[in-house]
Amino acid sequence: MNATVLAARLLTERPRPRGIAGWRHAHWLAVGTVCLGAFLGQLDASVIALVFPALGRHFGAGFAAVEWVALAYLLVLVALLAPIGWLSDLVGRKTMYIGGFAVFGLSSLCAGFAGGLWILVGCRAVQAVGAAMMQANSVALVARGVPEHAMRRALGIQAAAQGLGLAFGPTLGGLLVEHASWQWVFWVNVPIGVLGIVAGWYLLPRTRAERAAVVPGPRLPLGKAHRFDxxxxxxxxxxxxxxxxxxxxxxxxxxxxxxxxxxxxxxxxxxxxxxxxxxxxARPILAPGLVNTPGVRSGLVVALIGYLLLFCPLVLGPVLLTGAGVSTAGAGLVITLLPAAFAVAATVGGGLLPRGWSDVTRCRSGAVMAGAGLLLFALLPVSAGVSAVPLLVAGYGLGLLLPANNALVMRAIPAACSAVGGGMVNMARSLGTALGMALSVLGVHLAGAASGGRTVLLVLAGVAAAAVLLTRPGRPARPARPAGPAGPAGPARS
The missing domain is CATH 1.10.287 (Helix Hairpins)
Structure with a gap:
């Protein structure tokens, strides 16, 4: 078998089994598979905050150096989300998504065997390649595979899966660091990656017809309009x-x-x-035409702010709690309340709100709750019991804010551009996460753990108020999808 034939087979997306593809609820199986990747990515993101001290002790490095285990991952993610989104249009989103699980799992295995801090940073950079392959396609797979009336619910379920990953991360990280070793923080990703490969192969609909599979060679469309930026x-x-x-x-x-x-x-x-x-x-990475669409630019800023508000407490919380005498495992359990409340709100929290509330109202209400929770966390005494309440309030508010904001952004973007739009949303999320971690470490370094942490939380409460003002209704953009390799408009059936 020559290389061209092998590449063609690897890059040809296989349809789902007929029994699955013909089931009228099959789109929820695809959403579940996307949620598995969302869970894995956020589990890995949140577990890192609890392993920073152990890495510092093991490698004899300071907090500012150890944080690059997280920042290198986020930088590669920001750099690759858009180009991988572009490449996915050529290769197929299903193929790229399944490949992401493979790269992520293999690099996680290698990270546990890293013999030096900067080798570990390199493994994390490769991990980010796999994460980008999944994240650049997750929102687009949901948007293309789910009926219009179910999109907000599907995006909410995806956000809830992210929240569950975030929720398990601190608890799992604290337990693994105390009772096993930091290596297991990475090795735990391997079986989840294997499960994701199997689920993606059988449950995701193909996004490119077999005859349209892209293979290496001169026929690859690389004209000016197709060149990546x-x-x-x-x-x-x-x-x-x-x-x-x-x-x-x-x-x-x-x-x-x-x-x-x-x-x-x-x-x-x-x-x-x-x-x-x-x-x-010719084909800008940030697509000014999309960014300038009413509601998209402000929505991307709000997405960045939302993840900034989410990740700052995940980094600061363990520092403040352990400084107040709480154990590492105990701090992980308390911090878990923030993403756990996020997951609950993203899944069922909207049911507790008035039915007539629009996504704009949900966004603004969530931002107000998040700001109030962070303000309370900054002002109240730090302890396992007292700190639980503001973390619950902040997490619930973010669980209302982010899914509704994502729905506003994706609704304002033409369906044919869903992959690019989803990539920009994920890029904003990654930038918010990176800034959240970096600003947390900066605050602790400049003013000490207790004072610096509280100062950063007070600033975050003001940033949440800015999210209220930035939330804008977008203009729905749902032109018919052009027929082509991805098929006609509507949920995929293969």
Missing amino acids: FPGMLLITGATTALLLALSTASGLPLPGWLVAVLLVASAVQTLALVRQEQRA
Whole structure:
């Protein structure tokens, strides 16, 4: 078998078994498979916060260096979400999604055997490649495979799966660190990855017809209209990396102090260059035409803010609680309440609200609740019992905010652009997560664990108020999907 034939077989998406494809509720099986990837990605994201101290002790490194185990992952994720979304249009979202489970599981296995901190950082970067292959396609798989009337519910279930992953992460991380070793924080991903490969193969509908499978060769559409915006990708990666390095250097990373100013200037210059690049690119990575659609730009900012509000407490909470005398496992259990409330609100929380509430009202109400919870967390005494209440309030508010905001953004984006739109939502989420971690470490470094943590939480309460003001109703954009390799409009049936 030559390489071309092998590539054709690997890149040809197989249809689901007839019994599954013909079932009228089959789209929920596809949503469940997407939720498995969402669960795995967020489990891995939240478990890291509990393993930072153990990694610091094991490798003899400071907090500012250890945080790059998380930041390297997030930077690669931000860089690759858009190009992988573009590549998925050529190869097929199902193929790319299943491949993501394989890369993620294998790199997780290697991460547990890392012999040095920067080797571990490298393994985490490869992990992010697998995560990008899943995340760049998750929202698009839901949007294309679920009927219009069920989209908000499906996106809510996906957000709930993310919340469950976040919820299990702190508890699992605390227990594994105390009773096993930090290596098991990564090895636990392997069996979930294997399950994801099997589920994706049988339960996801194909997104490209067999005859349209893409194989390497001169027929690959690489005309001007199909070229990916690699300069834009490099500028986004460079601007984000420079900003996070500046924050890490200010947080104690052993680099010269003058480098902070240089990195901030470099980030600003690359951001300005990115704006110009996107205005003249044939196929811009940020798609100004989509970003400028009413409701999309503000929705992406709100998505960034939402994950900033979610991840700052996940990093700060263990620091504040262990500083108050709570054990690592106990701190993990308390912090679990934040994402657990997020998951409950994203799944069934909307049922407790008045039926006539729009997604805009849900977003604003959720932002108000999240801000109130973070404000209480900053002002009340820190203990396992007292801190539980504000974490529950903040998590429930974010569980109302983020699914409704995602629905607003995806509803405002034409269906034919769902993969690009989903990639931009995931990019905003990753940037919010990275900034949340970096700002938390910076606050602790500058003002100490207790004072710095409370200051950051007070700032976050103000950021939540900004999310209330930024939430805008979008203009629905649902033109008929063009017939082509992905098939006609409506949920996939194969």
